[in-house]
Amino acid sequence: GGKDLKTEQERITRMNILVCTPGRLLQHMDQTPNFDCSNLQVLALDEADRILDLGFAKTLNAIIENLPKHRQTMLFSATQTKSVKDLARLSLQNPEYIAVHDKSDYSTPKQLQQHYMVTELPGKLDMLFSFMKTHLQCKAIVFLSSCKQVRFVFETFCKLQPGVPLMQLHGKQKQQKRVDIFTQFSRTKHAYLFCTDVAARGLDFPAVDWVLQVDCPEDADTYIHRVGRTARYDLAGRALLFLLPSEEEAMVELLKKKRVPIEKIRVKQSRKQSIQQQMQAFCFKDPEIKYLGQKTFVSYVRSVYLQRNKDVFDVSALPLEEYAASLGLPGAPRIRFVKSSAAASEESGSESDASESEEKAVSVKQKAQPKSKIDRMFQRKNQSILADHYTKLVDQEGDRLAMTKLTDAGDDDDDFMTLKRVDHDLDDDTLPVHSQQSKRSLRKTKKEIVKTATRGEKLLFDDEGEAHPVYEFEALDDFMKEGSVSEKQRAYVEKGLAEMRDADAADRATAREKRREKRQKRKQREREVRGNDDDGDFTSSASLRARKHISSGSDSEESDVDAHRRSQKPSKKRARIMEVAEPTTLEDQERLALQLLGAL
Incomplete structure (x- = not known):
């Protein structure tokens, strides 16, 4: 399952050994042409106790109908089933148990080596984190009961x-993510791998x-399958x-019946670390x-509530408020089925008291008969158009529990619960007078309300999760113990001046x-x-000198003196002069011209 069906359809007809899940095998039987199972010789079921469970009953029955009756069937599991009904479904004749x-x-x-330890529900995460801090050089699998718990513990422990x-x-998670x-x-x-029972069967993790x-x-x-992830071979x-x-007494008894050797250990309190403040x-x-913490709380309580073995799993024995605080929640979320179960247990335990209270209530009803139409209206049970079952759904469980507790309290609280009529008639003077106001006046009143309304207080939370106001005032006595007001003013001024000097030096x-x-x-x-200017001066001076030499053929003493004076004149820009021998022939002049052109 989880892969492309068309790709499998092209390959499945050319296979001799097929490993598959029940759902995908049945899909190929229904949709893949030329998929013939009439020549099947061996049928092997891994984790047979789970496949023969009610969850795969319809799928497995449909698969067996398409298989030949003359075959060899083998069942493999760490906790093998011996149920006659399950074996009869597979058409097994004289099976051998190995x-x-x-x-x-x-x-x-x-x-x-198997051990167990007894810990309170609020201290489970503290114990787990302490174990991880003392066993860093190991490979471990941590099993939790629900997906929400796995996500919450993984996210919070990554932050820790x-x-x-x-x-x-x-x-x-998706299949590819699980494979990765x-x-x-x-x-x-x-x-450390946090997981649910999805990893309890069929996965071979090396060296756990x-x-x-x-x-x-x-x-x-389930315990045997979980511990089977380690001590392989x-x-x-x-x-x-x-x-x-x-859970200790009943669970240990179940493990002993399954011949599981397990010993009790105790934890050193000195090595235990609390992470409740970090979680908050x-x-x-x-x-x-x-x-996610709220969802974790609800999913764990629901998993305990839905378990069949009530000797091991008791929802009423769970400290819900303390458990919510250990998860970092400000309060325990409201769970209806927990309160309904508690109410049912209280009702079953107080049946005898309820019968006596019913007799008293009947006698009171007989004495207090409605006398007027208004009294009859208040005595009606259904005062709305909604059905009775809808009102039960909407009814809050906490209010119902409070009512049952108050009714069972005794005769002392009868006056508190008895409905008494009160005279609500009002005088004409006390009735408020409503006058029609304009939109402008209403807008003014809204502005006044906004001005006079109290504004929210801004709070800051420290690393320990405690709330503090942005500006906290110190007590006068504590303030005076640190020194006089003049000294504090002087120290404050000096501190400000020092900061200003440092800031001034940094700015400079x-x-x-x-x-x-x-x-x-x-x-x-x-x-x-x-x-750039030097390059231009050099080229211009060299070209002028070359022109003079070519035109005259010989320089006089006056031109040499003038040239020497011009070179000796101070200037802001220094020109580079190239010394060349005086050309005497036409070839020397051509050579000089080529040199000047090459300098360009």
């Missing part, structure tokens, strides 16, 4: 930076040192299970973390640097202009 650990004392490998690579794997994470975790030597089960598994079979491994005080700071600063240094850069740029421009 078990690796059937004759051994334990159902898990001998090289696997424990010092080891972290990864997440859950069913909400599986490959990355398999190649990494030291890392620890398997941590932060949330209790639903049964012993002949390698050693360790497993640690976190249990709540309400994350929730205050990042609304997405807060929203910056101005000097800017002036120096400006001078350098100006000098650079002048050098470039001077270089």
Whole structure:
């Protein structure tokens, strides 16, 4: 599944061994032409107990109908099923049961060390983070009960930076993303993988040192599959299970029935680190973390509530307020099914008291009969057009619980709950007089309300998550203990002057640097202009001298003196003069002309 169907259709007819999921195999049976299973010889089911579960019942029945009856069927699983109904569905005749650990004392490998520890629900994340800080050089898999928990723990622990690579794997991710994470975790030597039960079966992670089960598994079979990710083949491994005080007794008993050797350990409180304040700071600063924490709270409580084994999982025993605080939430989100279950337990425990209170209520109703139409109106049960079941849906569970508790309180609270009629008649003088106001006057009143209304107070949160106002006033006694007012004024003035001097010095240094850069740029421009002028002077002087030599053929003493004087005159621009022997013949003059042309 998860790949292109057309590509598989081109290859599937040329295969002898086919590895597939039940859904994709049934899809090929229905949609792929020339896909014939009549010659099938062997049918192998891996994780057979899960495939034979009710979730794959219809798919598996449809697949078996298309397979030949004369075949060899093999079932593989760490927790094999022996149900006669499940085996009959596969048309098995005289099946043979082969078990690796059937004759051994334990159902898990001998090289696997298994321990469990009892911790309160609010301290689970503290314990997990403390374990990670003390086991940085290891490769571990951490199992949680829901996808929301995996995302929340992964995001918050990445912000805490424990010092080891972290990864997440859950069913909400796409298949390619899960494959990439599986490959990355398999190649990494030291890392922690937060995952759900999607990684409990069928995945072979090499060299896993620890398997941590932060949330209790639903049964012993799930526990066996989880710890099976470590101690593969002949390698050693360790497993640690976190249990709540309400889960310890029943879960340990289930593991003993499955022949799982597990020992209890205790944690040194000196090595335990608390991360509650950091979690609160994350929730205050990042609304997405807060929203994810709320979803995590609800998903965990729902997973406990939906478990079948109520001896292990008891929602009423969970400290919800403390657990919400450990996640960094300001309060526990309201969950209807938890309150309804608590109300049902209270109702079942107080049936005898309810019968007595009903008798008293009947006697009171008989005495207090409605006398007028208004009294009859207040005695009606359905005072709206909505149905009774809709009013039950809209009814808040907290109000219902409060009503039940108050009714069971006794005769002392009867006066509090009894409906008493009060005279609400008003005199004409007390009635307010409403006058029609113009839009202009209404606009003025709105402006006055805005001016006089109290404005919100701005708060700042420190690293520990505590709120502080922007400007905090100090007590007068504490202020006077530090020194007199004059001394503080003098110190404040000196401090301000020192800051001004430092700022002035910095400004002066910056101005000097800017002036120096400006001078350098100006000098650079002048050098470039001077270089261009020098080249022009050199060419012009050389050409003039050549013309004079060519026209006259010989220089007189006066021309030499004049030329020498012109060369000795001071000028701002220095000209480069090229010394050349006096040409005597026509060839010498041509050679001089070529030299001058080459200089250009």
